[in-house]
Each structure stands twice: as C-alpha cells, then as structure tokens.
Amino acid sequence: MIKLDSVKRYIRQIFALTEKNIFLEMRFKAHLVSRFLNPIIQLFVLIFVFGLIFNIKEGYSIGYWNSKNYILFLLIAFSIQFSKSIINRYKVLFIREKYWKTLSATMVAPVNRFTLLFGTLVSEMLMNSIPLIIIFIIAYILYPISLFYLFLMLLIYFFIYLIFGALGLLIGVFAISHESLVPYLQIFFRILFLFSCINYPVQIFPELFQFFVYLNPFYYLFDLIRLVWYLGYDYEAAIRLITPTHIISTLLLTILLPIFSIFLFNKVYKKYGITGY
C-alpha cells in the first residue's frame, strides 16, 4: 500500500531533480537555443522534399500521405523527433554526473528509480515545451481540430514521453555501468526508429522491409499520434486507418516499457554500480 506521505515525498524529489536539471541547463543558455533551432532547420528540408514529390503530379499520394496532409504529418514528425531527443538526454546527464561524481550523491540518497525516471522526464518536458507549443500552434492554424482531439493528442504525447523516458533510462543505466555498450544500443534504437516511419509513410520501403515495419510496435505508436490529429481534422479519412493494433501497441508500450526499464535499471545498477571511468 502506497502511503500519502511517500507520494508527497516522491513528488518533492521529482521537482528537486527537475529544478536541478533545468538550472544546470540554464547555466549556458546558448545550448538551449541550439537545442530548439537545430530540429527546426531539419524540418524545412523535409517540407521542401515532400512538397516537390507531391507536386510532381496532381492527386499523387504515398499511402495516406498526400499534398493536403503532408505538412501536418511533418509537423507531428518534427514534434516526435524533437521529443525523441530525451532518449539521449538520460545518457548525457548520467555520464556527465558520473564524471562529476554528483550521480553518487543522488544514488546514495533515498531516491526511488521512478523518481529518477520522472525527474529527468519532467525537466525535459518543460524544456521542450516551448518549441512543441509553437509546433502545435502552427499545426492548429493549418489543420484546426476540436479541444477533445487536442486533449487526446496531449495524452498521447505524455505516453510518448513516458516511453522515450523509459528507453532513456535503459540506455542511462548502461551509461553508468557499461559505457562501451551504449553505442550498440543506440545503433539498435536507430534501426528500430528507421522502421517506425516517423518522417515518412511506410510505403516508401520495399515490400520486404514493410514487413519489418508492421512488426514494430513503435510504428503503430507514431502512426496513432498522426491519425488522432487527422481524425480531428478529417474524421472520415482517418477513422478507417486506425486499427486495434494501434491502440494495443501504444498501451502496451506505455505500461510495460517503464516497468521493464526500471526493473533492468535496478538489476544492472545493483550488480555493477557506477563503473567504467
């Protein structure tokens, strides 16, 4: 049974970690600026490329991507890519604090691993919030949806952050104990996201590769967030595209991945501790 005092304490600790991370990031504000601007620059390239493709022939489409909706999908893709940076942030923060020896101070404190997950998660969410709000406003102006769908989008974004945070924690524990394994994990995630179609429709792959995409639960997660906005904008076109697999994959990833990553974090950390200087 979780006591109210414990919950209050965890919340206080999450905010302590959040505050610390934000103030550490604010020390050199130029990092924040580059963090916001770099992905926006990349977005323009994709808009030009897809714009060119869809303008070759009128009515041309790739899957359900066409000249009328591709900007919405690219804006959403950008927001996902931007949020995805959190996976790497855990690694960066943990390695930095490992060498600063401040990680030891946090680990000897009575801090729960969920606190560690959420503390970093909330700080990253807050720091990412400004560019994400800007993207949402642009998407809302171009493709208006009702408040209900907007709320649904925010809920799925929270799920996505939780999933990315869990993946970050997974890489993070190896950054603490087996730094040499981190690049291999990153390659694995890169391939995983390559086949999850964040920036492009699944149809750009040859059929054999499409098979791998359909096996990837992350594909359904990212597809769902696109389709939820699309549902609010063009219900008839979007509703037939959402399948139970989309819902089940998203829920399973949201529930299982944080639990698994915390379990693995505890196992690895308990066995190896902070090593690999």
Place this chain on the structure above:
Amino acid sequence: MSNEGDNVQANLNTDYDIEIFNLTKTYTLRGKNNFIKALDNINLKIKQNEIFGLLGPNGAGKTTLVSILTTLLQPTTGYATIYGRNILKESWFIKENVGLMFGGEMIYLRLTGYRNLKYYCKLYGIKDYKTKINELAERFDIKEWLDQYVGSYSKGMKLKLALARILLIEPKILILDEPMLGLDPKSVKKTTNLLKNLHKTILLTSHQMDVVSNLCDRIAFLKEGKILKVDTQENFKKMISERLKIQVELTSNKNKFVQSLSKLDFVSEITESDGKILFFIENENFYQILFTFLKDYPITHFNEIRPTLDDVFIKLAS
C-alpha cells in the same frame, strides 16, 4: 553474489553502529585474466558515537569500503550492518540514515551554493531548509558566497559546502572521505570541534594525520585490502617502537658525556645535531638509570620525542 547476509537477523540492540563481517570485494583487471581483491575478508566493529579513522596508503581499499557501506557498491562476499540493519537487504534504511562525503566532490559546480544545498535538502525531505542552510553557511563562513556558482569557489570553500551538505541532511551516521583536505588550519580546527560536538558515529578516512590524531577514538590501518590493525592511536604508536628518542643539550663536557653514554647497554644511535645530542633508549624502564646518569652532567635541555601517527603510517604502509 553472497547471500550470507540473508541468514542474519537484524540485531537492533547491538552496541555497535557499524559491523562488518567477512567483507570481500574483487575487481576484474582490464586486459588480464585475473582478479584483484580490493577488500579481503574485512571484519570491523564501530561503536555508537565513536569517531573511527580509516588509514591506509592509496589503493588500500578505503574508498571501496566506504562505497559498500553506503550502498554504492555491492560486496563480492560478506555483509555489513548499520544500526543492526543489513546493508544488502535494507538499503533504503541505509540511504536515509547514512551521510556520505567524498572530499569536495558530490556538488554541482554549475549551480550556486544555495541551489546545491536546496537540492539535497529536497531529496532528503528536510523541512525548514532555508533557515538551516543559512545557519550552516554562517558556521562555515560561506554565507556571502551562497549565490555564486560553485565553480568559482576555492578548494577549501568547496569542502566547506560539501560538509554543509552532509550536515544539512542530518544523518545518524557520517562517512567522510578526506573531509578536510585543503582546509586552512583555522577551518580544520573549527571543523574538528564541530564534528566532535556532533556526538554522532563517524567513519572517516584521511591522509591528514593531525586530523586523525585530534578526532579519532580508534583507528584501523588498511593495506592491500586487509586490515592490519585496529587500535587506539596510543597503542599504534607503541606498536611501531618501544624505543624512545631522547634529545639533550649540555653547557660543557660534551665529549666526555657522549663517551660515557655510549657505554650504557640500553643506549644506541648517538648522534649530534645543532649542538644537541640525540640518542635512543630501549624502553621506558630505563628512565630511572638514565636520570641518575644525567645528574652528573650540566644538562640545560631534555626532550623525549615520541613517534607520531605519521611515523606509524610510514612504517605500516611500507
């Protein structure tokens, strides 16, 4: 991983705050197919409110021991209890009640002193932290620096902040690794008094023998992962030699004095330096005979030089 601790029931009525049983930690050496024992079958008991010193040369295993006691590392075999609680099974209790300080580390250089202290207060759930931070900052003379980034602090100030951090969280047991290295003599004295007056169980490692001398009730000497001896500092000093070094100064008859002195069986290694004569006597039992001998000479200065803890350290480390 050992499960020896599983069979141990927490003895909350123990007289010892820290008890270490057969603790061993091995590391695999890089590029070699063998292991190194950082700790080798350590057994140790530290009493309530005792200030206990852990001495040893670099690489003796002090930091490994400290890391295991604070749950940062897991032992290969063996276990330890703190307040009768097994550190392998009740790590949460250990985290809540043991404060660890690694010299001037464990503080954020890119945060201000105040933000550092506030962060740790919130992690440990310290109430009324603003007042406590101000009190401690005043005590350590860093109040004016609290709003500055720690990166701009001197080494001594970083140590003061690290000490303030650990005192703020009010742990029942303090584990301090080199807590005063880099502090000026005034601050060392002030900190020593402060730690003494805390009336808490403290385990400290230090290379500053004056700090250990002034602070510790008992000392353990660690070398190559093994405890060579646990004792009071007086017994440590006796252990290295029972011989006493004597220094005398005479107004005249120096040559005759040295000749006669060399004939005494219990006297050895007579040397002369800066007009003073130095020699060793076998032990304290020969004092009476020596004094009788000295009565016949015009002695202006007599001094007995006892071994210091530095001598003990050098002797044991080698």
